[in-house]
Amino acid sequence: MGPKCAGEGLTSFLSVDHLDKSFGDHRVLDGISLDVEGGEILVLLGPSGSGKTTLLRILAGFEAADAGSLWLAGSDITHQPPVGRNFGMVFQHYALFPHLTVGENVAFGLESRRLPRNEIERRVVESLDLVDLKGFERRRVGQISGGQQQRVALARALAPEPQVLLLDEPLSNLDPGLRERTRRELTDTLRAVGITAVWVTHEQEEAFAVGDKVAVLQRGKLEQIGTPEELYLEPQTPFVARFVGRASTLRGVAGSGGTIVLKPRGDENTDRDHQRTVEWQVSGSPDIESGSPVELLIRPEELTLVAKGEPRSLAGRVVETRFAGASSFVRVQLDTGGSVEVAAVAEVGRAVGVRATSADSGGPAGRVYRESREGGG
Amino acid sequence: MKPGGRVAAWGLAAFLAWLVGYPLLVTLAEALGLEDGWTLEHFAEFAGRADEWTALWRSLWISAASVVLAALVGVPLAFLFERTEFPGRRVLGALVALPVALPPLVGVIAFLFLYGESGFVTRSIAWLLRLDDAPWRLRGPGAILLVHAYSMYVYFYLFSRAALTRLDAAMEEAAAILGAGRLRTLARVTLPLLRPALAGAALLTFMTSLASFSAPYIFGGSFRVMTTQIVASKLNAQGALAQAEAVVLAAVAVVGLIVMLRLDRGSTAVVGGVRGVTPVRRRIARRWVRLVTVVLGWGLAGVLLMPHATLALVSLVPPSTWTVELLPPILNLDNYREVFSRPERLRPVLNSVWMAAAATAVAVGLGLAAARLGRRSSRGGKGGGRKAARNPGLGALGRSGYGLRRRAGHDLQRRGASRREDDSGRHALDPAAGLPGSEPAADRSGVLCGVAADGLIARRGGVDSRCRSLANFVPSGAAHLASGASGGRESRVHHRAG
Numbered sequence: 001m002g003p004k005c006a007g008e009g010l011t012s013f014l015s016v017d018h019l020d021k022s023f024g025d026h027r028v029l030d031g032i033s034l035d036v037e038g039g040e041i042l043v044l045l046g047p048s049g050s051g052k053t054t055l056l057r058i059l060a061g062f063e064a065a066d067a068g069s070l071w072l073a074g075s076d077i078t079h080q081p082p083v084g085r086n087f088g089m090v091f092q093h094y095a096l097f098p099h100l101t102v103g104e105n106v107a108f109g110l111e112s113r114r115l116p117r118n119e120i121e122r123r124v125v126e127s128l129d130l131v132d133l134k135g136f137e138r139r140r141v142g143q144i145s146g147g148q149q150q151r152v153a154l155a156r157a158l159a160p161e162p163q164v165l166l167l168d169e170p171l172s173n174l175d176p177g178l179r180e181r182t183r184r185e186l187t188d189t190l191r192a193v194g195i196t197a198v199w200v201t202h203e204q205e206e207a208f209a210v211g212d213k214v215a216v217l218q219r220g221k222l223e224q225i226g227t228p229e230e231l232y233l234e235p236q237t238p239f240v241a242r243f244v245g246r247a248s249t250l251r252g253v254a255g256s257g258g259t260i261v262l263k264p265r266g267d268e269n270t271d272r273d274h275q276r277t278v279e280w281q282v283s284g285s286p287d288i289e290s291g292s293p294v295e296l297l298i299r300p301e302e303l304t305l306v307a308k309g310e311p312r313s314l315a316g317r318v319v320e321t322r323f324a325g326a327s328s329f330v331r332v333q334l335d336t337g338g339s340v341e342v343a344a345v346a347e348v349g350r351a352v353g354v355r356a357t358s359a360d361s362g363g364p365a366g367r368v369y370r371e372s373r374e375g376g377g
Numbered sequence: 378m379k380p381g382g383r384v385a386a387w388g389l390a391a392f393l394a395w396l397v398g399y400p401l402l403v404t405l406a407e408a409l410g411l412e413d414g415w416t417l418e419h420f421a422e423f424a425g426r427a428d429e430w431t432a433l434w435r436s437l438w439i440s441a442a443s444v445v446l447a448a449l450v451g452v453p454l455a456f457l458f459e460r461t462e463f464p465g466r467r468v469l470g471a472l473v474a475l476p477v478a479l480p481p482l483v484g485v486i487a488f489l490f491l492y493g494e495s496g497f498v499t500r501s502i503a504w505l506l507r508l509d510d511a512p513w514r515l516r517g518p519g520a521i522l523l524v525h526a527y528s529m530y531v532y533f534y535l536f537s538r539a540a541l542t543r544l545d546a547a548m549e550e551a552a553a554i555l556g557a558g559r560l561r562t563l564a565r566v567t568l569p570l571l572r573p574a575l576a577g578a579a580l581l582t583f584m585t586s587l588a589s590f591s592a593p594y595i596f597g598g599s600f601r602v603m604t605t606q607i608v609a610s611k612l613n614a615q616g617a618l619a620q621a622e623a624v625v626l627a628a629v630a631v632v633g634l635i636v637m638l639r640l641d642r643g644s645t646a647v648v649g650g651v652r653g654v655t656p657v658r659r660r661i662a663r664r665w666v667r668l669v670t671v672v673l674g675w676g677l678a679g680v681l682l683m684p685h686a687t688l689a690l691v692s693l694v695p696p697s698t699w700t701v702e703l704l705p706p707i708l709n710l711d712n713y714r715e716v717f718s719r720p721e722r723l724r725p726v727l728n729s730v731w732m733a734a735a736a737t738a739v740a741v742g743l744g745l746a747a748a749r750l751g752r753r754s755s756r757g758g759k760g761g762g763r764k765a766a767r768n769p770g771l772g773a774l775g776r777s778g779y780g781l782r783r784r785a786g787h788d789l790q791r792r793g794a795s796r797r798e799d800d801s802g803r804h805a806l807d808p809a810a811g812l813p814g815s816e817p818a819a820d821r822s823g824v825l826c827g828v829a830a831d832g833l834i835a836r837r838g839g840v841d842s843r844c845r846s847l848a849n850f851v852p853s854g855a856a857h858l859a860s861g862a863s864g865g866r867e868s869r870v871h872h873r874a875g
Contacts, residue, residue: 096551156555
């Protein structure tokens with residue numbers, strides 16, 4: 001039994017409590033717990049295979065969890081079949097019924113609830129109006145565009161006034177040009193209705209744009225849940241730091257008093273290259289004991305380019321430039337091995353030094369984590 | 378298209394037209410009195426005789442009833458084998474398709490041995506219930522329907538299974554989360570989505586029943602349908618009347634085809650062509666339900682295979698050794714020895730084999746050629762290649778219609794304009810498209826290539842896959858037929874567009 005009991009210590013509208021799920025030997029979800037407040041949009045963000053879709057399908061009732069429980073407004077819905085859950089869902093490919101008209105699709109959930117005919121008609125009109133598809137009732141699903149199909153799917157899900165709306169990568173099937181506009185319309189509609197929503201995506205930008213809260217999943221584990229700002233500014237794990245926004249990885253050794261010593265690779269035992277060793281002030285786990293291997297994750301805007309040989313800078317050479325509209329990035333190959341991305345402008349081939357922006361003020365740079373076995377950067 | 382290709386297309390189209398059209402024309406001509414001056418008197422005679430109308434009516438209702446019965450057996454079986462998981466499902470699922478592998482006349486004879494007045498089953502039941510007489514008589518419309526249902530439910534079974542594997546699981550999930558229970562989901566979502574497959578199976582069953590001869594001939598007695606009526610007329614030396622009857626039967630078949638296609642027009646192919654995952658098979662959780670399913674399943678397979686077993690058994694009975702016993706007292710290989718040692722006995726066997734082989738070779742050759750030409754022509758149209766690739770059922774005949782259409786003076790653009798409708802028609806009659814194993818090859822060169830692929834799979838795999846390939850083979854052939862039909866429709870649609 002989970003630590004929570006019905007109606008007790010349970011303030012959230014929708015709660016996921018210690019959920020486990022395996023397919024055969026493969027652990028898909030591992031002890032997931034998270035809460036969604038009423039009217040909030042929670043985004044489940046993760047790479048493919050992270051378990052986000054499985055979690056959504058368990059919320060919908062299409063899959064049963066192996067262990068753990070689901071709570072909706074204080075009652076246990078773990079074993080409730082999808083039919084009785086009163087959830088709505090926008091499927092990845094919309095799953096509109098091709099043999100029914102737009103109006104009949106939207107009416108489907110209302111008919112299941114045995115509402116009177118005129119009530120159904122009224123709500124079909126209302127729902128289509130909500131998604132700006134007034135007068136589309138008699139159209140065939142095959143006769144409308146992809147974006148319109150997506151809106152019909154939303155209208156169909158919202159028409160029965162569900163308690164929670166689930167969205168499975170709702171924008172992935174649209175042309176890139178249409179995505180941002182549709183995303184805005186979709187979130188506007190959700191906010192106007194004030195519905196509690198769980199939205200699955202693998203795109204960080206989308207997650208940040210729509211989510212009140214974002215839950216980052218990886219390999220069936222919840223890495224972190226928080227507001228977009230929290231995730232970006234205070235990533236709890238290297239995975240989150242890398243997955244949310246851009247970040248470069250630097251390896252080094254924990255120094256004393258919240259510093260990290262960055263040394264050339266393979267030089268740990270000699271002092272020969274002492275001048276190439278750089279010590280930076282960092283933020284991060286205070287419990288890392290001095291001398292243990294750590295990695296520093298640092299965002300491009302936390303680094304600046306300085307002249308080669310400047311104190312507390314890492315020497316390197318610009319190997320790549322990337323112009324991204326408002327900002328530009330360069331990739332610097334470090335003499336100590338590895339490379340970092342810096343928000344700056346410089347031509348390829350120039351020898352430069354890389355310094356933490358905050359180093360001038362003595363503030364911390366990047367976040368430091370115990371070196372993970374998987375590595376990479 | 379290159380001039381060489383055009384010539385080939387024309388040649389092929391002409392050959393196919395001859396293949397299909399010539400016999401029909403001869404029949405029509407003879408019905409109109411080819412030999413002794415043109416006349417409508419044979420049709421007048423047909424129209425004036427009550428027994429002719431009775432036979433026609435019986436043909437129609439027997440065929441319609443066969444469709445209903447076959448659907449009632451085949452569709453639930455498809456759901457059972459596609460949607461649930463229980464021990465033996467794969468093997469049973471293959472065995473259940475076997476009735477179609479019994480040639481009609483042979484099947485009827487097996488039924489006689491089993492359920493006839495002195496059949497194994499009949500006598501066993503009489504013995505069990507201590508009856509003096511057989512509990513039933515295997516004759517009349519009931520017997521015909523029994524045989525039809527037995528041999529034709531397989532169409533519904535295979536077509537529905539194929540369609541169920543193709544069905545996007547999200548459809549039923551969407552229905553569930555919108556609050557629809559199992560029955561409502563079945564009635565409002567699943568079955569309507571299966572409609573193209575069901576229509577294809579219904580068309581095939583109807584046509585096969587209409588043309589069925591063995592069962593009405595042997596069980597019908599005085600209950601005459603059109604096929605037996607034709608033979609009776611022929612035997613009465615009323616050749617021209619028989620031809621008139623044949624023309625009427627063919628006309629009914631064509632009308633039936635048109636009606637079916639019209640009914641099917643409303644059905645839609647799945648939107649956008651995106652396909653989700655296939656619905657998962659539900660493991661039957663409760664132990665006793667699983668046990669009952671397994672027992673019933675194997676029992677059913679036993680019943681379905683009894684005709685095959687009966688034939689094998691009876692083939693071992695030496696002549697005039699079996700009289701009143703329930704089971705034959707002597708079993709040996711005398712009959713086989715007879716067949717293989719006497720050339721005049723072996724001749725029919727060899728004839729059957731080489732004719733079947735030759736027919737297969739010609740059909741494959743024609744089909745591949747037509748598909749090749751069809752593919753080349755469909756590449757010309759805008760986006761045609763991709764569309765065609767998604768419609769593996771685009772069969773030989775349907776494609777070779779291209780040459781004929783060119784003659785009608787329609788260009789590729791117009792062809793594209795009517796494509797949408799064409800495609801839905803092909804979809805509707807494209808039950809083999811979803812069958813496992815047949816798809817990738819069929820993409821390229823039509824159904825017959827799919828058949829070839831099935832053959833390869835059969836050679837690779839063991840017993841189970843061989844059964845499967847048999848299962849695949851049958852609807853592939855069916856789609857071949859059906860696409861011939863849709864080819865006809867295509868040119869019809871096109872004429873209207875032009």
